[in-house]
Amino acid sequence: MRIQCIGRSPPHARVIVPREAPVTWTATYAPALGAPVIQQRQWPTMNRPVQMSVLWFRHGLRLHDNPALLDAISGPPSMFFPIFIFDGESAGTKVIGFNRMRFLLESLADLDRQLRSRGGRLWLLRGDPSKIFQRLWEELALTKVCFEQDCEPIWNERDQSVRATCAERGVRCEEFVSHTLWDPKAVIYANGGLPPLTYQMFLHTVSTLGEPPRPVEDPDWTGVTFGTLPPRLVKEFQVFDEVPKPEYFGLSQPGYGLVRWIGGETRALQHLRERLTQEEQAFRKGIILPNQSRPDLLGPPTSQSAALRYGCLSVRRFYWNLHDLFNAVSQGDPPAGLNISGQLIWREYFYTMSVYNPHYAEMSANPICLDVPWDKNPTFLEKWKKGQTGFPFIDAAMRQLVSEGWIHHVARNSVACFLTRGDLWISWEDGLAFFLEHLIDADWSVCAGNWMWVSSSAFEQLLDCSKCLCPVNYGRRLDPWGEYIKRYVPELRNLPVEYLYEPWKAPLDVQRDAGCIIGDHYPERIVDHQRASNQNRQYMENIRNSLLEQPAHCCPSNQDEVRQFMWLPDECVGHITAKIA
Known part of the structure; x- marks a missing residue:
């Protein structure tokens, strides 16, 4: 338009x-x-x-x-x-x-x-x-x-x-x-001037607008x-003679992180071709959203999020390439639906929810956000930022975030839940600010929406399962052999795998043999997860009970959407189903 x-x-x-x-x-x-x-x-x-x-x-x-x-x-x-x-x-x-x-x-x-x-x-x-x-x-x-x-x-x-x-x-x-x-403004207009609060309402509204436009043709440079x-x-205008380096702006590289994400349209289009090859292989096996249904924390990058965030890749090209590919493989039976686009549609949803809300990334002034009395704990916040919480899976994700500028979606959910309602009871605003600084693909709208959603600040009760994102068991299910931890928390690499996710349980002689004494070479855990999680759930329940009216909030509509948004263990899905029923 x-x-x-x-x-x-x-x-x-x-x-x-x-x-x-x-x-x-x-x-x-x-x-x-x-x-x-x-x-x-x-x-x-x-x-x-x-x-x-x-x-x-x-x-x-x-x-x-x-x-x-x-x-x-x-x-x-x-x-x-x-x-x-x-x-x-x-x-x-x-x-x-x-x-x-x-x-x-x-x-x-x-x-x-x-x-x-x-x-x-x-x-x-x-x-x-x-x-x-x-x-x-x-x-x-x-x-x-x-x-x-x-x-x-x-x-x-x-x-x-x-x-x-x-x-x-x-x-x-x-x-x-x-x-x-x-x-996004057209979506709200089509919804009667109001933001579509639930994801299903959003899907219904965009269906009335029709398919997204296809990409426009490439430019003809003749005569330009x-x-x-x-x-x-x-x-x-202080014009730069050449594109400067980050150091020009006073920024220094954090350690010696692996450069896995290269900016620019040329690389984005190459990356898209590689991604479409993987998608085609998955489609032929009857699998959609392969990177989400089978998270690979250490594999070669397949996400397009960074290129989409800076517009190096057209979201319309990505969308239509996926849909055309699916229809070619399935021969139109079934036809491609929005479900194969996965996070692209959630991206649209969060953009729409924020477009008329200048306080979308805040708590107190945000009309769709629950005003939670989070704790102020600078010590815990700093340990979370530095990957020094004593929970190896959380620390691995935070160290990868700072050194490389990216972590998998499932790792983002884990560290966000841990900081907020899961363990530390620290405001999602602090987490958002840190992500906006370090996460290459951090979109103001999408990132804030994710933080509100995972922290239950958008009044989301479907995610209240204490087992959903346990900082020990969740990571163990994703990576049973702990290869992710061994790469990003190398001080623990010699621990036997049975202690890798809970190093505080390792006997002292095992710690000595591994060359890693807990409390010396690697920190003690800063909280007891079970105790903190139970306490935080009670806090959230008390807050809800104190409210006479529930604020309007953005949320999923059913357990299938939760499973699409977050990779959840089976027992958590059962808990969600029971909660809805």
């Missing part, structure tokens, strides 16, 4: 336009862009030369399936400027750590290489976007700015400021929906003229 706003004509355009021309609205359909076009015009139709067209990259760091790019290079001849602005906020740069910044910079470098191969470059500027666009209008007759929609409310102030700046100067400001499968900034603006 394209949303286009046009204000007064700039003085550089060689046309005479009434400064107070009446506003008219038109709606047409643009098949090439795959969406309806909504236009606000403030001047009569006439030949108006376009002199400078800017593609403002924010999250959609790719050339394929990029309707904003297609529009930026279409129309009358113009100078084309692809830019990225380091404003201290965009793409999460305000809060990110080394690995997230590394992935972002690799993605920008990949874009720059692709554009240079076509005779241009990616201009990396520094400053306030509104002021930069004002100066481009003053100096270079900027006439059009195109960008992909950032639907999360944390970007509203930035984008509204840019729209206002453009409108005041007659600069076309065009926004395209391509970071999500459906426009890349612009060049004059030296005075290069200096004013």
